Amino acid sequence: MPGSPTLPAGPGVGYKPQHYNAILTDPAPVTWLEIHAENYMGDGGRPLAQLRHLAERFPISVHGVGLSIGGEGRLDPDHLARLKHLCDWLQPASFSEHLAWSTHDGAFLNDLLPLPYTAATLTRVADHIDELQEALGRRMLLENPSSYLAFAESEMSETDFLRAVADRTGCGLLLDVNNVFVSATNLGLDARAYVADFPIEKVGELHLGGHDEDHDDHGAPLLIDSHGRAVADPVWALLDVVLDRLGPAPLLIEWDTDVPDWPVLAAEAARGQAALTRAGERAAA
Amino acid sequence: MIAPAPPTDQAHLRAAILDPAQPVPQGLQDGAGRPAGRRFSVYRNNVAVSLTEALIDGFPACYRLLGDETFRGMAGAYLRVHPPASPLMMHFGQALPAFLDAAPQLARMRWMGDLARLELALRSAYHAADGAPLPHATLAAIPPEALPDQRFGLVPALRVLRSDWPVLSIHVKALDPTAPTAQPGAEDVLITRTDYDPQAHLLAPGDVAFLAALRAGDTLATAIAAGAAVNTDHDPAAILTLLMQTASLTASLTAAEPAVQTN
Numbered sequence: 028m029p030g031s032p033t034l035p036a037g038p039g040v041g042y043k044p045q046h047y048n049a050i051l052t053d054p055a056p057v058t059w060l061e062i063h064a065e066n067y068m069g070d071g072g073r074p075l076a077q078l079r080h081l082a083e084r085f086p087i088s089v090h091g092v093g094l095s096i097g098g099e100g101r102l103d104p105d106h107l108a109r110l111k112h113l114c115d116w117l118q119p120a121s122f123s124e125h126l127a128w129s130t131h132d133g134a135f136l137n138d139l140l141p142l143p144y145t146a147a148t149l150t151r152v153a154d155h156i157d158e159l160q161e162a163l164g165r166r167m168l169l170e171n172p173s174s175y176l177a178f179a180e181s182e183m184s185e186t187d188f189l190r191a192v193a194d195r196t197g198c199g200l201l202l203d204v205n206n207v208f209v210s211a212t213n214l215g216l217d218a219r220a221y222v223a224d225f226p227i228e229k230v231g232e233l234h235l236g237g238h239d240e241d242h243d244d245h246g247a248p249l250l251i252d253s254h255g256r257a258v259a260d261p262v263w264a265l266l267d268v269v270l271d272r273l274g275p276a277p278l279l280i281e282w283d284t285d286v287p288d289w290p291v292l293a294a295e296a297a298r299g300q301a302a303l304t305r306a307g308e309r310a311a312a
Numbered sequence: 313m314i315a316p317a318p319p320t321d322q323a324h325l326r327a328a329i330l331d332p333a334q335p336v337p338q339g340l341q342d343g344a345g346r347p348a349g350r351r352f353s354v355y356r357n358n359v360a361v362s363l364t365e366a367l368i369d370g371f372p373a374c375y376r377l378l379g380d381e382t383f384r385g386m387a388g389a390y391l392r393v394h395p396p397a398s399p400l401m402m403h404f405g406q407a408l409p410a411f412l413d414a415a416p417q418l419a420r421m422r423w424m425g426d427l428a429r430l431e432l433a434l435r436s437a438y439h440a441a442d443g444a445p446l447p448h449a450t451l452a453a454i455p456p457e458a459l460p461d462q463r464f465g466l467v468p469a470l471r472v473l474r475s476d477w478p479v480l481s482i483h484v485k486a487l488d489p490t491a492p493t494a495q496p497g498a499e500d501v502l503i504t505r506t507d508y509d510p511q512a513h514l515l516a517p518g519d520v521a522f523l524a525a526l527r528a529g530d531t532l533a534t535a536i537a538a539g540a541a542v543n544t545d546h547d548p549a550a551i552l553t554l555l556m557q558t559a560s561l562t563a564s565l566t567a568a569e570p571a572v573q574t575n
Contacts, residue, residue, distance in 0.1 A: 129399065141355075177340070177343060
């Protein structure tokens, strides 16, 4: 199957099977799709048949959610082989994973769990990314996490950590703008300063998703990265700041729980397209 | 002396995430340096809720029959003992049937484990490799006198489940309350997948032996004899017709001779 060399600098969406017919009938303004790698690791049946069909029409981004790149143990060789098998036959336009851990001692916890930003973590993450990129024979994008807490032992900022990982491994970065907003709110940081400090030249893809609002023990806002609603207005505003630094880029809308009908998701993608267009006009002015 | 592991290593975090009775690990804080407190509960909640929802999605009939509160309670206990062994959530819940078999509160619903086995088999059939079923024309072209010597394979999605309970009737009734109430008695179940959606069928006595012989690479005549050995009234035409109608027969992988000779 001919893969696409790169993702287009336009709006994409996280693919949900219930949108299959709508996407084939009228995908506009969506120009590419992202899948969660682990949902396409069965031996056959509908998921793989749909993916084969979609890949003939759209550039595909494979987004892993289960490799546990930040895990203290070694990467699961079986899972590495499954990722390689998927990327080998699909030839996706992009492969990305998370700065997080999810597996320890053989138990997969199905969540993206946090890491302390220390020299030891940096070495481990960089070694795992080296191993992954070598196995896949391609450059990956590493996504910034959404944080609900911080580690007392952290020695550097998240942006410094990501820059160091990218420098050591040659990997690119996936900048999740909602995660920046969520983490900054939760940890009392300045989201715009985070964006200003982000190694923007490494960014190959942007994510946007919805979050829920809660509070911590002290009544401070605690935002939850739920991907279960529309993107919040302050996150769209932060996207404008990102685009003014970055320029046009592949822009993904994530909506993973309480998934809406296709027109609602397409409207979010159209809002993303409008943001890209406005950023282009600002750059030209 | 070996220094104790720092409290924020992943073994400690994993244990504290899976067990809400444990204290929040030290060294986790908010942006102002205060203890993380319920911020840590976000991770506990994400893990427990996402794994529970995965079990609800994977075992819809068990969920209906146990009810939301009981199912969530049992799921919470299960996921702490048997967290997923791989990131492939499509496989999560393999140990749930045995877990339900052993659950004291299900002493009056001993069939629940088999119901979970049926739901696992349906899910596994959904993700099974695509088969290469023999076209109807190929099957129709086999001369009747050549049929007894034919060997067939079975598509990878095919599953057989034997139960001491009316497991298929219970499954149907759980998902369709207008269906007839299950009557006591053992049921054997065949799962087929013609295109993408698995279907469960009730098997007759003798069918399982017939299918086992086909799967072992025996000839149709041998399979018919195997069915008759279990049930003198076994009707091989009925099960063979079902296999043909559901596109479940493939060329034999084990036959010394070509699977289908039409001359």
